[in-house]
Amino acid sequence: MVNHTTRVAVIGAGMGGLTAAVALTRIANVQVTVFEQARKLGDVGAGVTVAPNGQRVLDKLGVLEQVKRAGATPDGHGVYQDAMGNLVAEAAWEDSAKQYRNIGMYRPDLVNVLSGEVPPGTIHLGHRLTSIQTLPTGVCLEFENGVHDEFDAVVGADGIHSVVRDSLMQPPAPVYSGFIAFRGVIDATLLPEDWPMISQVWMGEGKHFMCYPLQQRKLFNYVGFVPSDRPLKETWSAPGDVGEIAAEFAGAKWDPRLRHFISLIDKTFWWGLYDHEPLTNWSRGRVTLLGDAAHTMLPHAGQGVNQAMEDSITLAFFLREAEGPDEIAEAFKRYTAVRMQRTAILQNSSRRSGSQFDARNEFEDTEKRDADLRAGRDFRRSVLFDFDAVAAAEKALKRFRRI
Ligand SMILES: Cc1cc2nc3c(=O)[nH]c(=O)nc-3n(C[C@H](O)[C@H](O)[C@H](O)COP(=O)(O)OP(=O)(O)OC[C@H]3O[C@@H](n4cnc5c(N)ncnc54)[C@H](O)[C@@H]3O)c2cc1C
DSSP: OTTTTTTTEEEOOOOHHHHHHHHHHHTTTOOEEEEEESSSOOSSSEEEOOOOHHHHHHHHTTTTTHHHHHOOOOOOOEEEEEOOOEEEEOOOOBBBSSBBOOOOEEEHHHHHHHHTTTTOOOOOOOOOEEEEEEETTTTEEEETTEEEEEEEEEEOOOTTTTTHHHHSSOOOEEEEEEEEEEEEEEEGSSSSSTOOOSSSEEEEEEEEEEEEEEEEEEEEEEEEEEEEEEGTTSSSSEEOOOOHHHHHTTTTTSHHHHHHHHHOOOOOEEEEEEEEEESSOOOOEEEEEEEOHHOOOGGGGGGGHHHHHHHHHHHHHHHHHHGGGGHHHHHHHHHHHHHHHHHHHHHHHHHHHHHTTOOOGGSSSSSHHHHHHHHHHHHHIIIIIIIIHHHHHHHHHHHHHHO
């Protein structure tokens, strides 16, 4: 068995890398070191939805209660609305057993909770990985600050620009969606008293806006998705202009409630929204990938982090099965085989959801689009929210043991 003398490096202390660090420590019982290029832990000052499928993983890892305490559970199902705020469809917000309900998390809070769950000394900040050398019995990692160290294995959780992935294969071309997202948070006490404590989406004119509560309802997250060719010329994320987001959703065609919400925004950032085509492999030898490094997806299904959580627990279950370091490569191969199809489907369906919200492609006919959104709720609940990554990993392990 691999054990606490087996040294595994995780590159990247984002939400994916940190969940992996907790899972590998608690389930695979290996010695984990996380390397992060930034000098400070954190994430952008915006929200993320931890969905029931992600929560099932956190529950297994023993961190769900801490996440719930830091986050916000809405009062009920979310709504998809037209530009004037008329109900189009209800959104899925819980699993079929009603055990887990969407939690809105302020990203820095989630990073804080997860980083507090790894053993002291696990996370090394200010370490930017520059190269990986494969050795007969492991890997040698080199960092920009001159540090180099040997490990039994390495997990690349280093996001869309992954250096680990690029050491394994020809880098996939980033695909620009044609959209940017303005995002940030507002102080929830500024909202009218009767403002619904749920997730709301307004859809119109080929763009959409969403908001939901965070941090025990003290904050409200917002994202405005608008078409743009700007990121093709500039950086992928930058401070945005509040006036610009207000102008995008201005005028009598937009719900006055939405316009009031936007008038409360005092700070915004914009992101160019990119993904890439599904990869055909995530592992080679003792090197593997996880989270956005393996499967960057558009945010429209709210699943990037949740899939990284599913990856993390699956990886930990497969690594735990390895009889010793010599079997790590096979464990990584099996982990990849189990995860790749689900994340590829989600990369595609995230694109499709974006087309739905913005009435593009096959959804230009909004009646068809609206019917599709209504029908999608049960599908989303059963395929996404009811998915149990632990049960799936255990089932796959049994199959592999018979081979
Ligand atoms: C507008 C928007 C809304 C979203 N909403 C949701 C949502 O509601 N639910 C959801 O599940 N997902 C959502 N997502 C997707 C989600 O944000 C990503 O999938 C997730 O953050 C990926 O996590 P990660 O840890 O894999 O990668 P990242 O968060 O990108 O973390 C990678 C880390 O690796 C570090 N790193 C990179 N290179 C190196 C290196 N060479 N050496 C050392 N460290 C390195 C980086 O500094 C970073 O800390 C959204 C995305 C966007 C853009």
